[in-house]
Amino acid sequence: MSTQGLSIPALRVGPRPQALVASLSGISRDRPSLSSLLLTTLAIGIAVLDVWLVIPEDAPTYSLVFSSIACAALAWRKRLPFLTVLATIPGFFVGWSQLAAMIALGFLAYRKGMHWQTWVGAGLVVACRFVLWPWSEMVALDWRQHVLDFIYGLVVAGMPVVLALLILARQDLSRRLAELDASRDRERRMHARAVRADERASLAREMHDVVSHEVTLIAMQANTLECAKTPHDVAAAADTIRQLSTRTLEELRSLVGVLRSATDEELPAPQLTDLGALIRDVDVPVRLKVDNVPETLPSQISAAAFRTVQEALTNVHKHAPGAAATVQVAVDGEMLHVAVRNDRPHQPSRSLPSGGHGLAGLAERALRLDGTFHARATDDGGFEVRADYPLRTSTAPNT
Incomplete structure (x- = not known):
């Protein structure tokens, strides 16, 4: 019997392998990994501990609220790094969430690099460290203390940015070294083929x-x-x-x-x-x-x-x-x-x-x-x- 001209309809026994792999990849991207969850928990925990150790007993309610919002905002540091920094600024300015703002700024610099958002976030952190709340306490300081506060503000904002940029530079160097090794391997293989x-x-x-x-x-x-x-x-x-x-x-x-x-x-x-x-x-x-x-x-x-x-x-x-x-x-x-x-x-x-x-x-x-x-x-x-x-x-x- 000849099969020429005979058409057999295709049978669907399940999703195509490409679609299945793509759907699984999307699920894996949507679900945070265990290491990411641990890192988020650690960042929030350290920020909460920093607030809890320095907050006075007679602290106003609004400062506690803004400090809590700053600590909780760290959960969104990967998806919305710039908004996370903005969410930590009120708690740093009127409260005691300095470490939360530093952590958010570090993740922003790590995700964006030398982007304008990084510079804006760093400027806000410097301002929060330099400008005191309430205003009466800032006015009472002499010029030497203002200079020290500005220097400390540069240190507080610069340290997480520099650390993030160093990590990026190290990753970029590792990637370039890996590409160089791969290029050398290709050259060795091509040379070996040419010799053969x-x-x-x-x-x-x-x-x-x-x-x-x-x-x-x-x-x-x-x-x-x-x-x-x-x-x-x-x-x-x-x-x-x-x-x-x-x-x-x-x-x-x-x-x-x-x-x-x-x-x-x-x-x-x-x-x-x-x-x-x-x-x-x-x-x-x-x-x-x-x-x-x-x-x-x-x-x-x-x-x-x-x-x-x-x-x-x-x-x-x-x-x-x-x-x-x-x-x-x-x-x-x-x-x-x-x-x-x-x-x-x-x-x-x-x-x-x-x-x-x-x-x-x-x-x-x-x-x-x-x-x-x-x-x-x-x-x-x-x-x-x-x-x-x-x-x-x-x-x-x-x-």
């Missing part, structure tokens, strides 16, 4: 250079073996295939050994001094020109130049059978120039697999060494590969 990607790319280039060249030679010798007519030719081709296979396995074992090694051992890299052996083994007529090349070159540059020649000759094997090649290696000033040029093919191209990664790998090598790479078809039907490498010391890893 670089290592994979380096390994891929080495595997391609080793396997592609050697297996191409093995394929050529297998073709020779197929066309051999005498036992001597068969034995020679088979012996060459055996030698090439052994050498390929040895190089692959060397690469695998580097991968399994726990040290920072570098991948094995050939040098320009190995060009002679490469040209002798390759089944292509090669004319080699070396001009002004010093005996010692930077290892990275030498390996990249060798791989350039190796890949170019391998491509001649694959795509230009019977063509002759010219290899030119020269140093001009601070640059090493490598060029491989082949004639037009004299035989049909052999159907050997090619992934197109060889030239891309050579371009990557040149780019990593601040060099240039060019590959193009020539007007006479051949092909040319050219790479230029600066001879200054490079900081790129060995490839």
